[in-house]
Amino acid sequence: MGVDSFVSWLRDAAGSLHENAAYLTELDSAIGDADHGANMDRGFQAVVGMLDETSFGGADELLKKAGMTLVSKVGGASGPLYGTFFLRFGTALAGADLTPETIGKGLHAGVEGVLARGKPELGDKTMYDAWAPALDAYDAAVAGGSDLGTALGAAAEAAAKGRDATIPLVARKGRASYLGERSAGHQDPGATSTTLILESAARTLS
Template sequence: MSTTEQVVRTIAETAIENEKFFGDLDAVVGDGDFGYSLARGFEKLLEGWDDLDRTDAGTFLKRTGMVIASRIGGTSGPLWGTAFIRAGTAAGDGELTGERVVAMLRAAIEGIKTRGQSDVGDKTLLDALVPMTDRLEGELGRGASAPEAIRAAAASAREAADATSGMVAKRGRAAYTGERSRGSVDAGATAVAVIAERISETWK
């Protein structure tokens, strides 16, 4: 299994295993369907796993994004689907260097910002994804090995996700609760942290 496949599979399995946890987090200020939606979408991905086009990493990620966009319900589907499709486009068909992976994450972030009309500070998954990417880029830039850089990036994602509890939600269903959204972490940002930690643990 290629590194890209390994990472996507880890994301899918982590989303499915944490269905209840992510749903409970979302239920505090959202409608509680985040965990369910994510798990169902990634289950569909794993059901058709063997049929996904593996011509190269970019094609594989784009196909993954299309399945996710069409199978995850609610607002999450378009956002997560767009992230994979944009990352796949940035991946191209070349060698996946650390620099290329950072570019893929940046492309995913831009896709989410555009699609969700959101930015850092709105209490969304971007609040974990952006600091994680910044840290990854910084660590790789100073010559850290891939496992070291991923471990550091996961730690930054966790720290940033935990910090969302102090924010007021500006996007998604949680935005309707205004000040009440303060005091609980964002489910999407926490999902990014949990997934990053799992990738770090299983990195070969």
């Protein structure tokens, strides 16, 4: 397990977000401003372009650079949120061996970055509603002796459940919050893209 696995993850995630760009935008047009798919696709294509040009000695440097690229290219609220996630994830991995435990610490650091940037609470109908159960599932799997791939699989499954659970919620953050009760009945686009990224991690990191 080394930097190549993380390169595969980001490439796979870019492919998945590209395939789902129209779907994400459709979700966003119901409760947001109809640009989440296009913004995520543009950002991750820029990450792929960066990967084509650069080689990295460590996963920490790779993730930090991916974070900076997303901050620069995505825009909206998703740019700072996903950018901060990867920046903090990378920073937490500096000098560490890549084990399920250290990667878990990295994921936690990334999600704490999302919390600091967006100040969401559980149930606000945001990407955090996918991240939070994913981290719990990951921690439980690692504590039970699972390997990385299995733990990430559990995290992705939990994220998908969290994503589905956003449907009845009333949004309290972001542009969707202006809809009030009218935001209920729609799946959150951010929780959806988070789930895609974690599903991609489960496919590629092991």
